[in-house]
Amino acid sequence: MxxxxxxxxxxxxxxxxxxxxxxxxxxxxxxxxxxxxxxxxxxxxxxxxRGWISGSGTSRAILGDKPAIELPEPYEPVPAGDFIADPDATMHYFAVDRSGSLQWEQGSFSYFDVEAHIVELIPASVSDAFKAHLRSVGVSYIIAGDEQLDMAEAVRKIGETFNTxxxxxxxxxxxxxxxxxxxxxxxxxxxxxxxxxxxxxxxxxxxxxxxxxxxxxxxxxxxxxxxxxxxxxxxxxxxxxxxxxx
Structure with a gap:
């Protein structure tokens, strides 16, 4: 599409x-x-x-001043492809993350009275440790681009994945x-x-x-x-x- x-x-x-x-x-x-x-x-x-896209600066403001931690390597290989943690979510926050640095602690947040499920937009080059972390806290992710995040591909996949x-x-x-x-x-x-x-x-x-x-x-x-x-x-x-x- x-x-x-x-x-x-x-x-x-x-x-x-x-x-x-x-x-x-x-x-x-x-x-x-x-x-x-x-x-x-x-x-x-x-x-x-079905939601809105914001850059990493906006996401860091949501996360607050929390120090980054070193993420452990996963015990098992992370499955290839995208990951949708909450297919029933009605509203989404699409977080641009070009380097895999946004260490969310939960899968959603509230903005006024709307609960938004977090969907990371990442390149394939992001580490398996980071992808495993997102899976563990219930954050979805869409992979767009190989070494660098491809926003044209990301928005196309948002439309396809979330039928919007x-x-x-x-x-x-x-x-x-x-x-x-x-x-x-x-x-x-x-x-x-x-x-x-x-x-x-x-x-x-x-x-x-x-x-x-x-x-x-x-x-x-x-x-x-x-x-x-x-x-x-x-x-x-x-x-x-x-x-x-x-």
Missing amino acids: SRPRIICHMHTLLNGKIDGIANPTSVGMRSQKLYFDLFLGKDRFYKEH EEIILGGGGTLNWSMLRDGLCDEVSIVMMPIADGEKHTHSLFEADEKYSAPLPIGFSLASVEPLEDGSVWMRYGVNGPVDAN
């Missing part, structure tokens, strides 16, 4: 940042709930997906940009909260990283603008692609 439609759905400050000291304020949290409701709420706008024609892309900025740059994003949805904090070293909606993708002018077409509660604004854009210099 062809890959699912991918919507980059993000929550930003007025100055375009996606993290910082404004997020945990009362204004930031109310706006974040509006963002959440659009793709995970009971009357959500985005209805066709839509995926939410949920940051961070480096993952958002690399997928946009590689033609793996069809729509950008932004809930912009009415608050800014002036921080310089926080992350933006899209950020190029020389390891994954270079800067490039990419154009968008405005699809809709809608005011939300508390002064937040919801904007949707179609992706037009690279813009010529002339």
Whole structure:
């Protein structure tokens, strides 16, 4: 099958940042709930997906400041191929993990009132010790690419494995940009909260990283603008692609 439609759905400050000291304020949290409701709420706008993709930085924030441990080699060979720990899960958190470094301790977590089953996106080169660890804690994984993670293959396999024609892309900025740059994003949805904090070293909606993708002018077409509660604004854009210099 062809890959699912991918919507980059993000929550930003007025100055375009996606993290910082404004997020945990009362204004930031109310706006974040509006963002959440659009793709995970009971009357959500985005209805066709089975979960959202996030990068390793977002996953480490979920894991917290826990030191990595040396994983023991498995007693038996790990079966080849993908592993789905919870085939009955209704919502999934697809964690990009290019090196096999996210040491989850359980197979799911709660975001507001939604329980999301964790599915790691890893290359085949990840160690059997890491794969055995994921199996032991009930975390699923999808293998895409040999030495390096192949995101085009990963999203195709998500669509096939979970029978979905839509995926939410949920940051961070480096993952958002690399997928946009590689033609793996069809729509950008932004809930912009009415608050800014002036921080310089926080992350933006899209950020190029020389390891994954270079800067490039990419154009968008405005699809809709809608005011939300508390002064937040919801904007949707179609992706037009690279813009010529002339």
